[in-house]
Amino acid sequence: MEVITLIPDEQGMVDWPAPSMDRKSVVTVGVFDGMHRGHRAVVGRVVELARKTDSFAVVVLFDPRPGLVHRYAAAHDGAEPPAGTIDADALTGVDQRLRVMDGLGVDRVLVVRYSLAFAAKSYRFFLGQMVGKVGMRTLVLGADAAMGNNREGDVEAIATLAAATGVFELDVVDDLGPGYVRIPADATPQAPTEPGEPKDPTEGMTKAQLRAWSKRHQGRKTRVWSSTNVRYLLGRGRIVAANEILGARHGVEGVVVHGEERGRMLGFPTANLGGRIDGYLPVDGVYAGWLVDLGPAAADGAADKADAADRRDHGTVVRTADHSDIAARMAPDSGYRWPAAISIGTKPTFSERTGLHERVAEAYAITDDGAWLDLYGHRVRFEFVGFLNPMVRYDGADALVAALNSYVDQTRSLVGA
Incomplete structure (x- = not known):
């Protein structure tokens, strides 16, 4: 499994790795803290679809957790947590999550250092980057996922965007478990x-x-999950x-x-x-x-x-x-x-x-x-x-x-x- 660590610049821009010329990607996005059953269902679906379509199974993983970054900023006049800040509420470290993803068959994990500037980008911009820079043909999300500035990119909004542009498909996984x-x-x-x-x-x-x-x-x-x-x-x-x-x-x-x-x-x-x-x-x-x-x-x-x-x-x-x-x-x-x-x-x-x-x-x-x-x-x-x-x-x-x-x-x- 290839792991690529990416650091956004001060404007929140990421130098995404060049896509393959002959293979597209099936992508999911999130923190995946704990890699619980819901997370495994989503990542497993990514691998399943990638194998069916001869695509790369790609996970975009945010680190540190957005909750830590936003709470720290709220308590420190908009400052971001310094590198190496311990997240005492994280269920698992990144290495533990990578280990599970490797076992599930993921081909590539893009570990993005989550920053406030990166978080301010709209979900439309982010998904455009996924299509154009990462080669995304299918996006896999959990049933109540949301992304982008103010979490405006919920499943309904992303489904509308996918239908309107026709450049990627959205696959929604029922990861709600027992409710x-x-x-x-x-x-x-x-x-x-x-x-x-x-x-x-x-x-x-x-x-x-x-x-x-x-x-x-x-x-x-x-x-529950x-x-x-x-x-x-x-x-x-x-x-x-x-x-x-x-x-x-x-x-x-x-x-x-x-x-x-x-x-x-x-x-x-x-x-x-x-x-x-x-x-x-x-x-x-x-x-x-x-x-x-x-x-x-x-x-x-x-x-x-x-x-x-x-x-x-x-x-x-x-x-x-x-x-x-x-x-x-x-x-x-x-x-x-x-x-x-x-x-x-x-x-x-x-x-x-x-x-x-x-x-x-x-x-x-x-x-x-x-x-x-x-x-x-x-x-x-x-x-x-x-x-x-x-x-x-x-x-x-x-x-x-x-x-x-x-x-x-x-x-x-x-x-x-």
């Missing part, structure tokens, strides 16, 4: 207070009770429901660093994620899941630095993304995967980069022989299967060890290991 749900307007994370997977608070309610609940919590109508709903569920510890929407286990990734090593003293050494964590951390608590060793991180870090330099100097970076090694490591029967009890906690200090409390994520890998895994300097992935327990302060080491042993047993049971 809609209402989530509280104040959807800030709230840790469960009881052990076990939290339940839907509206489960079993009558229509009248649901209306009353929605009014009390100022419930917003939200698609949406990044917003997944973020809300993870913020309540409802891992099973979130994973159902994602169509895969939610995961976060980072590099293992030395921690305080308290777990090792108790016989439960953990892999601690340090620095930048790629992916949305669920609410504080103890979870059952998996730890996957993605390999030494040094080479990736060097590549990231080179890539950043190229983007700074040239504005465009073309590379070939080969995720076969990581896919093999993540496979269900991989020797680089272990059941793990995962702990997430919050420090009392704020991060200067995010303005939020710092989070700590660590995992105890359950190995067959009980051996400790030396993963320092490796990039690892924590995959979440279910919520086990709220964060609890135990009275003494014996009580803590007993609780840790219980988490290990529960983890084995939940992951089927």
Whole structure:
């Protein structure tokens, strides 16, 4: 899969790659945060149509998320977030999304750095660029997609434009899934207070009770298959429901660093994620899941630095993304995967980069022989299967060890290991 990173100029213009002279493109556009079932349906349709018409399957991917850019601008007198700003609300980093797209068979991803000047372009101008510069013959969108300045380019407007110009076709995918749900307007994370997977608070309610609940919590109508709903569920510890929407286990990734090593003293050494964590951390608590060793991180870090330099100097970076090694490591029967009890906690200090409390994520890998895994300097992935327990302060080491042993047993049971 070819990945092309594009940086708009100050006027929001993009130097799109030249189209193929003999093959057209089937294109979709969006952020695809989380790559949930709705996103997979849209991208899968792109690949399907591209194969039928001998075209390129192309995804135009915006990074950072438009929501982050517009919120930052509103809070900083129209300024844009500086490069490297951490998006603590992103479900997945770009690399995780690219990995899924590669697995679905996408030929080319155009990663466009989203800017306010770029966002100010009309949808008509943008689609003209797609046809003339990218060779788009078919545009694939979800049922409620919108693009362009003030999101004026909804599906109806784009369908009208396609019919009037005759230069491209619009294919609309029914990506709505099971419909809609209402989530509280104040959807800030709230840790469960009881052990076990939290339940839907509206489960079993009558229509009248649901209306009353929605009014009390100022419930917003939200698609079930949406990044917003997944973020809300993870913020309540409802891992099973979130994973159902994602169509895969939610995961976060980072590099293992030395921690305080308290777990090792108790016989439960953990892999601690340090620095930048790629992916949305669920609410504080103890979870059952998996730890996957993605390999030494040094080479990736060097590549990231080179890539950043190229983007700074040239504005465009073309590379070939080969995720076969990581896919093999993540496979269900991989020797680089272990059941793990995962702990997430919050420090009392704020991060200067995010303005939020710092989070700590660590995992105890359950190995067959009980051996400790030396993963320092490796990039690892924590995959979440279910919520086990709220964060609890135990009275003494014996009580803590007993609780840790219980988490290990529960983890084995939940992951089927």
